[in-house]
Amino acid sequence: MNKSTDIIVVGGGGSGLALLYALHLQGILKDRQVLLIEAEEKNQNDRTWCFWTDESDAAWQMFSPCVSKVWSKAEGPFEGQQSMAPYQYVQIRSKDYYNFINQALENYPKFERYRGRVKKVSENDLHQVELEDGAKFSSEYVFDSRPPRLAFEDLIWQSFVGYRIKTKQRIADIHSCRLMDFEVPQEKGLQFMYWLPTSEQEALIEFTRFGKEVLSEAYSQALIEDYLKGLGIEDWEIVEKEIDKIPMTKGLSASSRYYSQDEFHIAIGARAGAIKASSGFAFKYFVEHAWKIALALKKQKPIPSLYHPQRFQIYDELLMRLITEKESLIKGIFERLFKRHPLPRIFRFLDEESRFDEEFQIMYSMPWLPFFWSIKESLVDRFKKIFGT
Numbered sequence: 482m483n484k485s486t487d488i489i490v491v492g493g494g495g496s497g498l499a500l501l502y503a504l505h506l507q508g509i510l511k512d513r514q515v516l517l518i519e520a521e522e523k524n525q526n527d528r529t530w531c532f533w534t535d536e537s538d539a540a541w542q543m544f545s546p547c548v549s550k551v552w553s554k555a556e557g558p559f560e561g562q563q564s565m566a567p568y569q570y571v572q573i574r575s576k577d578y579y580n581f582i583n584q585a586l587e588n589y590p591k592f593e594r595y596r597g598r599v600k601k602v603s604e605n606d607l608h609q610v611e612l613e614d615g616a617k618f619s620s621e622y623v624f625d626s627r628p629p630r631l632a633f634e635d636l637i638w639q640s641f642v643g644y645r646i647k648t649k650q651r652i653a654d655i656h657s658c659r660l661m662d663f664e665v666p667q668e669k670g671l672q673f674m675y676w677l678p679t680s681e682q683e684a685l686i687e688f689t690r691f692g693k694e695v696l697s698e699a700y701s702q703a704l705i706e707d708y709l710k711g712l713g714i715e716d717w718e719i720v721e722k723e724i725d726k727i728p729m730t731k732g733l734s735a736s737s738r739y740y741s742q743d744e745f746h747i748a749i750g751a752r753a754g755a756i757k758a759s760s761g762f763a764f765k766y767f768v769e770h771a772w773k774i775a776l777a778l779k780k781q782k783p784i785p786s787l788y789h790p791q792r793f794q795i796y797d798e799l800l801m802r803l804i805t806e807k808e809s810l811i812k813g814i815f816e817r818l819f820k821r822h823p824l825p826r827i828f829r830f831l832d833e834e835s836r837f838d839e840e841f842q843i844m845y846s847m848p849w850l851p852f853f854w855s856i857k858e859s860l861v862d863r864f865k866k867i868f869g870t
């Protein structure tokens with residue numbers, strides 16, 4: 482088989498489907514031949530996306546119908562409960578997201594799917610996409626979300642063991658979630674718990690580590706049990722598990738252009754650097770990128786790359802170095818961040834949307850010695866790269 486089409490999307494996961502939905506909203510699927518190549522069936526809830534949103538971002542505007550739970554207040558490494566206004570913390574189950582987008586794509590005669598695993602994308606007059614089963618497709622544009630290779634020195638993992646639990650005991654406050662509760666044992670990195678009640682009888686509890694070594698389920702389960710006891714919940718059962726890991730590295734950052742791409746073969750999703758190095762959040766970045774790509778296609782402008790502004794890459798680098806090399810201090814540093822700044826300011830900073838004076842306030846409130854040490858180490862690294870010593 483050797484078929485030619487206008488646009489190929491490789492991978493129908495988070496970013497591939499976000500792009501297809503953006504093409505649908507822009508009316509592009511009516512006119513152009515679009516092919517989605519996906520290796521898996523994708524009919525399971527293989528992940529749950531959570532993120533904060535102030536409803537102005539593309540993620541909310543495009544995918545609010547898939548949101549299954551909204552929390553307006555949060556507890557965390559600060560006193561009492563905080564309102565997150567103008568933000569809310571929201572949850573999207575991937576199964577709902579896949580169904581929602583697949584329904585929107587159903588009635589386009591020019592949209593096709595192919596189930597198979599892409600082996601290679603190469604460039605001739607058009608881009609050639611070769612699959613493991615021998616099929617070949619060519620097209621003007623290829624949007625590629627195959628998982629990235631991860632050979633980076635600074636690579637650490639955000640590993641997590643999450644349980645969706647059901648309990649007979651009533652969960653008291655279902656409008657408030659707990660974000661990054663560091664009051665758990667600290668070992669081999671930075672560890673914390675998320676508590677996300679979804680109804681009076683159900684919640685998602687997730688134990689997370691930022692570190693080189695990945696969490697085991699046995700170790701995490703014992704800590705989850707203790708944590709639930711602390712919340713007064715003793716009678717519970719697991720209805721779903723989410724055990725996985727997300728790479729955290731500045732190596733994939735879009736500005737370093739890790740993957741060779743040209744203006745017609747464009748990386749999207751994790752491959753494009755959507756995963757923010759210091760937090761592991763990606764959803765809002767790849768949705769925003771998808772929207773910008775669809776707009777560019779509509780207006781016949783050059784396709785934009787996913788981009789993290791330079792200064793935020795530097796902040797990420799400083800934080801990553803502290804996480805990996807100052808294990809004994811990092812919990813205190815994060816607690817200080819949350820105690821001294823309101824959540825909306827921290828969210829803006831993590832979204833790379835803060836103003837420079839807010840970033841200055843955040844940096845100024847950090848413990849000076851470790852921060853200067855991290856800056857010094859970054860400068861030494863840069864000199865080494867330049868002078869090759």
Ligand SMILES: Cc1cc2nc3c(=O)[nH]c(=O)nc-3n(C[C@H](O)[C@H](O)[C@H](O)COP(=O)(O)OP(=O)(O)OC[C@H]3O[C@@H](n4cnc5c(N)ncnc54)[C@H](O)[C@@H]3O)c2cc1C
Binds near residue numbers: 492600626
């Ligand atoms: C369990 C989990 C939970 C997460 N939770 C959050 C969260 O709460 N908030 C957040 O912001 N981020 C989260 N992330 C990070 C990030 O949002 C996700 O990893 C997101 O799915 C990345 O989108 P993607 O399109 O790059 O990759 P994917 O969604 O993994 O999509 C890639 C697709 O490509 C297909 N594929 C792979 N290789 C080939 C090939 N050779 N040929 C054809 N198809 C191929 C795969 O089957 C897959 O469907 C989470 C990640 C995981 C793993």
